[in-house]
Amino acid sequence: MNQLYVQVSPNCYDWLMQKPRQQWSRSAFRTTSQSDMFVNNHCEVFNSSLGKLRDLPIITLFRELHKAIMKRIQIRRDKMANANVIICPSAQKKLTKSMHYAGNCVVTWSGGSAYSVTCTDGGHELVVDLVKRTCSCRKWDLIGLPCYHARACIALKNEPWENYIHDCYKKDTYLQLCGNTLEPIVGPEFWEETPEPKPMPPAVKIPIGRPKKKRNKKNDFPADTTNLKRTNTKVARNR
Template structure:
């Protein structure tokens, strides 16, 4: 939440004014979860997907252009196939990483207490903090549920209070069906012979004499003495 962000920033300012100025100059809207849009279902602020991809294709990037593109094509073809197979073999209806996250949350529920207000609306208190949870609208005042699409610990505690499993409120973006949909477009094989080609071989360009009188003396550096 923004008020918590402001509190942490004031602590940083007390410890190191230069560090505070550096962070403010970077525009908190681009790196702080307190300012994230609530309809993205993603709380990651790093670019891990691109970094992983560039790490995988690092050996291919040192090859000639055609060989590089072929290696990348084959890698992506296998990647899509393997991820599609994993999705098909999944016995759960939500992704494994989300299931693991929910299981970790369930171990923390003992630190929180629930006080019902009206139908499906609760106040969850713990660690000298309190949050409003509405199971009907799937919102929590901590905003983590809204931003990530995955129930926060406060929402999980509220679901536990009404004897329900929080996994039923996970966003559709994390379901098995969505996983299958993301990897349902394969890269089809290409038939060709790496050693032979029906096309004429690529030859080096023909040397041409440039217009004007050819220079015989080398170009001297401005720092050289006459």
């Protein structure tokens, strides 16, 4: 398999081999975080929430950000408290999707905690342990939600699937996290005077023209080789 990767893109293969596998391969991820994501979506969501606050002074920015987080916690806490669910809706969607594929699994059991699962769509054979909450595909180990191989075993045992999900996805855990409210603070007119120097804005050289507020995303996506640039491009003509 490694030889195939070298043939497809030698430079990409050499670049990846210089980095720890924990940074780019799910097969080397730790199972303590209950997550298999390696993208910066959470940072992008927080970054987008600062769109209207970027141009404010540093103290005003933190004050407005404090209010925005207070409001966000309250909205999410009330929404989850009024929801008639056992686990979070996002986790429920993943479980519903896994149940659809569980019908393609043939489960063999001899009475212990381990099950042999054969996938009819590919012929793969895996081992699922309901007591250890592990599967050979490592999906259950990584995210804490039963994969469709485990869902097939749970259906055979005829037990509630809620007993096999991690506590971090349950409604009670979510409400406990949102139960720690963010206390409000008074305005600057009520702040105590201190002998410390006041923070000064950084020395930034403002370029000519209208400031750009949108992030440059050209490096986030691979270049399209089918499109030609308008400048410094030569097209060969048939003679």
